[in-house]
Amino acid sequence: MWDLRLPAGLFFLGLGVILCVVGLLFPWRAALAPDVNVNLYSGLTMLVFGGVMLWLAKRAK
Amino acid sequence: MILHPVDYLVLALYFAFVIGIGWLLKKKVSTADEFLTSGRSLPVWITSLAFIATNLGAQEVIGMCASGAKYGIMTAHFYWIGAIPAMLFVGVFMMPFYYGSRARSVPEYLKLRYDEKTRTFNALTFAVMTIFSSGVSMYALGRLFELMLGWSFTNSVLLSAAIVLVYTYLGGLTSAIYNEVLQFFLIVLGFAPLAAIAVFKAGGWGGIQARLAPAMTHAWANMANSHQNPMGIEIFGMVAGLGFVLSFGYWCTNFLVVQRAMAANSMSAARRTPLIAAFPKMFMPLIVILPGIAAVALMQMGGLGANLLGDPQHPDYNQVMNKLMAAFYPSGMLGVGLTALMASFMSGMAGNVTAFNTVWTYDIYQTHIRPNAPDRHYLTVGRISTIVGTLLSIGTAYLATQYNNIMDLLQLVFGFVNAPLFATFLLGMFWKRATGNGAFSGLLSGTGAAALTWGLTVAEGKGGVLGKLHEFPSTMAQNFWIAIMAWTACFVVTVVVSLMTAPKTFAELKNLVWGATDVPKVDHDRKWYHNPVTLAIIVAVLCIILNIYYR
Numbered sequence: 001m002w003d004l005r006l007p008a009g010l011f012f013l014g015l016g017v018i019l020c021v022v023g024l025l026f027p028w029r030a031a032l033a034p035d036v037n038v039n040l041y042s043g044l045t046m047l048v049f050g051g052v053m054l055w056l057a058k059r060a061k
Numbered sequence: 062m063i064l065h066p067v068d069y070l071v072l073a074l075y076f077a078f079v080i081g082i083g084w085l086l087k088k089k090v091s092t093a094d095e096f097l098t099s100g101r102s103l104p105v106w107i108t109s110l111a112f113i114a115t116n117l118g119a120q121e122v123i124g125m126c127a128s129g130a131k132y133g134i135m136t137a138h139f140y141w142i143g144a145i146p147a148m149l150f151v152g153v154f155m156m157p158f159y160y161g162s163r164a165r166s167v168p169e170y171l172k173l174r175y176d177e178k179t180r181t182f183n184a185l186t187f188a189v190m191t192i193f194s195s196g197v198s199m200y201a202l203g204r205l206f207e208l209m210l211g212w213s214f215t216n217s218v219l220l221s222a223a224i225v226l227v228y229t230y231l232g233g234l235t236s237a238i239y240n241e242v243l244q245f246f247l248i249v250l251g252f253a254p255l256a257a258i259a260v261f262k263a264g265g266w267g268g269i270q271a272r273l274a275p276a277m278t279h280a281w282a283n284m285a286n287s288h289q290n291p292m293g294i295e296i297f298g299m300v301a302g303l304g305f306v307l308s309f310g311y312w313c314t315n316f317l318v319v320q321r322a323m324a325a326n327s328m329s330a331a332r333r334t335p336l337i338a339a340f341p342k343m344f345m346p347l348i349v350i351l352p353g354i355a356a357v358a359l360m361q362m363g364g365l366g367a368n369l370l371g372d373p374q375h376p377d378y379n380q381v382m383n384k385l386m387a388a389f390y391p392s393g394m395l396g397v398g399l400t401a402l403m404a405s406f407m408s409g410m411a412g413n414v415t416a417f418n419t420v421w422t423y424d425i426y427q428t429h430i431r432p433n434a435p436d437r438h439y440l441t442v443g444r445i446s447t448i449v450g451t452l453l454s455i456g457t458a459y460l461a462t463q464y465n466n467i468m469d470l471l472q473l474v475f476g477f478v479n480a481p482l483f484a485t486f487l488l489g490m491f492w493k494r495a496t497g498n499g500a501f502s503g504l505l506s507g508t509g510a511a512a513l514t515w516g517l518t519v520a521e522g523k524g525g526v527l528g529k530l531h532e533f534p535s536t537m538a539q540n541f542w543i544a545i546m547a548w549t550a551c552f553v554v555t556v557v558v559s560l561m562t563a564p565k566t567f568a569e570l571k572n573l574v575w576g577a578t579d580v581p582k583v584d585h586d587r588k589w590y591h592n593p594v595t596l597a598i599i600v601a602v603l604c605i606i607l608n609i610y611y612r
Contacts, residue, residue: 002085002086002089004082007078007081007082008242008243008246011074011078012250022067022392023393026393028392030388031387031388032366033258033262036258038258038394041254042254042397043393045250045254049246
């Protein structure tokens with residue numbers, strides 16, 4: 001069957017990029033966590049996850 | 062809550078992907094079987110993640126957070142007692158019969174094992190239940206987005222229904238399943254940061270424990286007596302009611318989840334589906350329940366967190382998840398959180414719609430309305446019932462806006478019907494002597510017993526329409542005991558009536574019951590992690606460790 005790791009990887013890579021860009025360029029912080037760059041950290045996690053998915057998809061080919 | 066364009070971008074990206082996946086799968090779906098059952102072709106990592114994703118709904122995410130804030134870590138029992146044991150059981154003991162019987166649905170298994178009337182009873186009640194479940198969760202989502210974002214109820218309902226309809230119509234069950242896996246990843250990645258930050262800011266688990274009443278942060282310590290804990294339950298009622306009847310009744314017999322396991326590409330994969338699913342499932346409390354508990358601690362810490370539960374005199378627990386997201390997620394991640402909520406709702410809805418169209422097409426239409434038509438006809442019926450099912454769900458969502466009490470009543474009735482089911486399946490799969498008449502009478506008696514128990518007891522002002530024999534300390538306790546009564550009645554009646562009616566022949570029972578099935582021998586040179594029993598033991602040990610840590 002068609003490999004889901006490819007679109008899943010792309011999706012999270014995309015989200016990761018969006019969040020990292022926002023996290024780096026815009027100083028938005030949430031009210032109760034003013035010292036934590038939530039967007040950047042979450043974005044990096046998603047980039048890693050997306051990357052792993054794509055790597056697994058490539059390895060399976 | 063104000064949304065920034067980037068939040069809408071995240072939502073749009075998600076919609077594009079789920080529809081895109083549906084579109085790409087369209088070519089792979091050319092027979093009714095592929096559309097409705099995925100033709101038994103999916104790998105185990107996909108079926109297992111879909112297995113839990115389809116069960117996860119937005120109501121669970123919001124509801125578990127709310128329960129966490131209200132009852133504390135005891136809420137985790139819904140997972141550790143109320144789901145894990147049942148998931149292990151269905152994988153190790155029941156999947157050989159579901160998968161080996163080659164039934165295309167759970168009601169079809171009942172037809173093969175018992176008889177037509179038992180199947181039809183199950184098919185009809187299940188079909189109605191999926192439509193209403195779908196509709197009720199659509200209603201919940203619509204109300205939620207209306208409250209959180211000010212979106213029109215109608216728009217949220219129609220938009221989310223439309224998207225699910227598009228991808229399930231195009232790609233059938235496979236599309237629903239693939240998207241459920243995507244939705245699962247999104248739910249975890251979308252809510253785990255919230256849990257992490259909320260707990261961290263509340264002082265870590267140690268800090269939370271120090272600040273809150275012990276009953277909130279100990280899952281087992283106050284269970285001896287129902288008056289010692291906020292949930293009002295005691296060990297036996299919980300273990301037997303929740304741990305056994307209700308959870309086994311759901312995980313072992315509900316076609317919504319079983320359908321995902323049945324779509325696996327081998328018997329081993331089908332058996333391992335619920336087992337592998339149990340791994341992430343047991344850690345879900347850390348993602349959905351802990352934030353609620355942290356919110357209580359944060360509220361006590363004052364400052365900006367003081368408002369997390371709303372008015373301290375009348376806390377609104379259902380708002381906790383929203384408020385946490387507004388408080389901890391800046392724009393960007395906020396969009397991800399909302400999309401994750403949308404995703405959790407959609408995975409539940411797609412599950413209901415694909416279970417509905419299969420049961421309708423095979424168990425109702427093909428059985429009673431038009432048997433022996435060519436496959437192409439059933440593919441069309443499958444597609445049409447997907448549309449009809451979605452429209453009916455939307456209708457139900459609107460019904461819920463008019464008649465709130467009707468929804469409660471319906472949930473109650475479905476509870477009555479579900480509770481005895483596990484007894485029917487247990488006897489069917491492990492006792493060769495169980496017969497169709499026994500099963501049918503058992504189901505009716507069980508449902509009746511549930512209704513009777515509810516009618517004769519009171520809890521928190523509910524029930525007791527026929528009299529007041531007993532008062533329970535909470536509606537949860539009442540639900541557990543209704544389930545126990547229903548299961549017992551079904552079990553006893555099924556046994557008694559089976560013994561009074563003609564037994565089935567060995568040939569009729571081939572691959573359907575213990576003792577008449579070639580139970581798959583474990584291949585000794587296969588990898589250890591392919592062995593269902595090994596996996597089940599690992600899950601059980603991990604789950605016990607979690608329970609000990611949070612006792």
